[in-house]
Amino acid sequence: xxxxxxxxxxxxxxxxxxxxxxxxxxxxxxxxxxxxxxxxxxxxxxxxxxxxxxxxxxxxxxxxxxxxxxxxxxxxxxxxxxxxxxxxxxxxxxxxxxxxxxxxxxxxxxxxxxxxxxxxxxxxxxxxxxxxxxxxxxxxxxxxxxxxxxxxxxxxxxxxxxxxxxxxxxxxxxxxxxxxxxxxxxxxxxxxxxxxxxxxxxxxxxxxxxxxxxxxxxxxxxxxxxxxxxxxxxxxxxxxxxxx
Amino acid sequence: xxxxxxxxxxxxxxxxxxxxxxxxxxxxxxxxxxxxxxxxxxxxxxxxxxxxxxxxxxxxxxxxxxxxxxxxxxxxxxxxxxxxxxxxxxxxxxxxxxxxxxxxxxxxxxxxxxxxxxxxxxxxxxxxxxxxxxxxxxxxxxxxxxxxxxxxxxxxxxxxxxxxxxxxxxxxxxxxxxxxxxxxxxxxxxxxxxxxxxxxxxxxxxxxxxxxxxxxxxxxxxxxxxxxxxxxxxxxxxxxxxxxxxxxxxx
Numbered sequence: 001x002x003x004x005x006x007x008x009x010x011x012x013x014x015x016x017x018x019x020x021x022x023x024x025x026x027x028x029x030x031x032x033x034x035x036x037x038x039x040x041x042x043x044x045x046x047x048x049x050x051x052x053x054x055x056x057x058x059x060x061x062x063x064x065x066x067x068x069x070x071x072x073x074x075x076x077x078x079x080x081x082x083x084x085x086x087x088x089x090x091x092x093x094x095x096x097x098x099x100x101x102x103x104x105x106x107x108x109x110x111x112x113x114x115x116x117x118x119x120x121x122x123x124x125x126x127x128x129x130x131x132x133x134x135x136x137x138x139x140x141x142x143x144x145x146x147x148x149x150x151x152x153x154x155x156x157x158x159x160x161x162x163x164x165x166x167x168x169x170x171x172x173x174x175x176x177x178x179x180x181x182x183x184x185x186x187x188x189x190x191x192x193x194x195x196x197x198x199x200x201x202x203x204x205x206x207x208x209x210x211x212x213x214x215x216x217x218x219x220x221x222x223x224x225x226x227x228x229x230x231x232x233x234x235x236x237x238x239x240x241x242x243x244x
Numbered sequence: 245x246x247x248x249x250x251x252x253x254x255x256x257x258x259x260x261x262x263x264x265x266x267x268x269x270x271x272x273x274x275x276x277x278x279x280x281x282x283x284x285x286x287x288x289x290x291x292x293x294x295x296x297x298x299x300x301x302x303x304x305x306x307x308x309x310x311x312x313x314x315x316x317x318x319x320x321x322x323x324x325x326x327x328x329x330x331x332x333x334x335x336x337x338x339x340x341x342x343x344x345x346x347x348x349x350x351x352x353x354x355x356x357x358x359x360x361x362x363x364x365x366x367x368x369x370x371x372x373x374x375x376x377x378x379x380x381x382x383x384x385x386x387x388x389x390x391x392x393x394x395x396x397x398x399x400x401x402x403x404x405x406x407x408x409x410x411x412x413x414x415x416x417x418x419x420x421x422x423x424x425x426x427x428x429x430x431x432x433x434x435x436x437x438x439x440x441x442x443x444x445x446x447x448x449x450x451x452x453x454x455x456x457x458x459x460x461x462x463x464x465x466x467x468x469x470x471x472x473x474x475x476x477x478x479x480x481x482x483x484x485x486x487x488x489x490x491x492x493x494x495x
Contacts, residue, residue, distance in 0.1 A: 004357060004360065005357070005358050008354055008357040008358055009358075011354075012343070012346070012350075012354045015346060015350060016343060016345050016346060019345045019346070019382075020345065079339070079341055079343075079344075080337045080339055080340075080341030081341045081342065081343060083309055083337070083341065084335070084337070084341045084355075084398070085358065086309070087307055087308065087309055087325075087330060087333070087335055088330050088331070088355070088358050088359055089327070089330045089331060089358065089359065089360070090358055241308065241309060241325060242308065242309055242310060242311045242325065243309065243310070243311060244270055244271070244311050
């Protein structure tokens with residue numbers, strides 16, 4: 001792995017993204033719009049907004065980066081540029097970390113806006129440190145990027161890549177504690193939710209808003225980071241210099 | 245661990261590429277049943293044969309991106325695809341592999357930093373492929389021919405010693421095709437070994453050496469003049485046919 005190549009890839013991905021201002025605006029504005037919609041739906045009922053706001057702060061970066069990454073890497077696989085890069089001195093880690101850096105920094109911008117809006121303007125009550133919300137959101141985004149890289153190996157078309165979103169993301173969304181708190185789920189489903197990364201992201205978000213300490217979130221963050229590293233490793237296994 | 249015994253394993257130093265009894269199976273079909281060939285250093289070698297005869301697969305094996313069933317492929321004396329070769333071998337696929345949403349210059353700048361090529365290299369190769377007036381255009385706004393040049397330009401970055409070019413002249417207008425062949429010969433004069441595939445037989449006369457391929461096997465490996473003399477044919481296309489007919493008669 002070489003920092004020169006990793007940063008070259010991250011810079012290139014960001015340059016490509018800049019060429020597509022509509023996507024950038026959608027990435028940054030849609031989460032803010034949806035959070036505002038949620039706030040408006042529960043007009044004046046702070047308790048409900050406080051219950052649903054934090055999970056959504058965790059969900060947006062995850063879903064969005066999953067989609068963006070799976071489509072971009074699929075393009076890279078099908079256009080031959082991935083094969084070209086791998087026939088050059090590029091390491092697999094350069095490619096993966098380059099992507100994670102690029103989309104991680106987009107996620108940082110997205111999270112700063114979304115957290116700023118929900119805490120600053122919409123009045124989400126946060127007992128713990130507000131920056132922790134941003135940290136969790138960025139880590140979620142990296143997790144989404146890592147999973148997106150991984151599933152792009154199993155998609156032949158962009159249509160298929162997009163269809164992986166409901167398959168991979170929706171079950172996690174249903175079981176993460178957003179609709180039914182996880183301890184109220186049937187035991188089997190609760191056990192399943194214990195091994196899904198999004199559950200930890202939502203737990204962490206909820207803990208920051210409820211408790212003032214950060215120790216329990218750190219454990220959640222470590223779990224999410226472990227999932228992200230695991231997904232990147234799986235992604236690395238799908239990048240092959242030699243193909244059939 | 246990184247020190248390796250290149251000198252002990254070095255093959256014939258006059259050869260850029262050595263393929264020994266290569267066998268490739270793709271999707272359950274034997275594409276190359278057992279092929280042996282060599283490419284000399286510092287020449288333009290043409291790999292000619294009809295579509296689907298295994299040219300691209302052979303080229304992929306030479307670059308080290310093709311999974312092979314058996315046999316040996318060496319480039320500059322090292323196993324194909326080895327780490328030391330990744331800066332020395334330039335490869336251009338049939339479909340241009342460059343980023344459509346970046347400009348020509350941005351594409352070259354990116355690949356130059358991956359290759360650790362000097363920062364002036366993008367300008368050098370832009371001049372070499374004569375894309376100066378389009379250097380700041382997005383690649384997806386260029387014509388098919390210009391896109392192919394942009395993809396070729398990437399392969400010229402750094403200091404490649406071997407260039408593997410898969411059908412680079414397809415669809416180009418005759419003037420561009422002539423320019424491209426001129427560029428190949430200039431590169432060869434600088435000691436670069438150029439392997440060019442084509443399914444158009446009349447391009448054969450522009451090569452110093454010819455490899456004729458059919459159904460995954462090698463029909464001929466000689467200079468265009470020697471091929472015509474041996475077969476008594478007037479052009480390479482007739483020579484190709486007469487070799488196929490002879491093989492059919494012998495069988």
